[in-house]
Amino acid sequence: MTQSYRAAWLTCGLLLAFAARVAAEPRIPGEVAIESKLMAPCCWVQTLDVHESPLASELRLEVRTKLQRGVPAAEIESDLVARYGEQLWAIPPGHDPRTGLMNLGFGAMGLALLGLCILARRFRRRGRGALVADGGEDARSEELDSRLDAELQQLER
Secondary structure, rough: OOOHHHHHHHHHHHHHHHHHHHHHHOOOOOOHHHHHHEOOOOOOOEEOOOOOHHHHHHHHHHHHHHHOOOOOOOHHHHHHHHHOOOOOOOOOOOHHHHHHHHHHHHHHHHHHHHHHHHHHHHHHHHHHHHHHHHOOHHHHHHHHHHHHHHHHHHOOO
């Protein structure tokens, strides 16, 4: 077997082992919600739901056992934050980034609407100015009618 085949088989084996591990761990409702809100205190880089370290595994197990015993999620979160400090929060309470994104979206739509109103006003003013500069719409149409009549008379001859 060549080196690339070995690497491919090794990768497939690792993926199957990972899938078997994930499938073997049934999740408790609310477990992922808690773990995704809290940072792993060993390195402060990833949240508990994705970080792989002994401490993160212990904290995930603690969250799971407390949820199985019926401890409310807020109590579990406050206990962990009391032990590791406020920096444990991945997103501080009351600072939901979705709110800011929603406000940004509404602001962009408002600016776009304002820009469209300004453009419509400019086009409307330009249209009136062109009619006034030509002597009005009636004068223009009469001139075109007389020119058309003259050309038709020339063709009939």
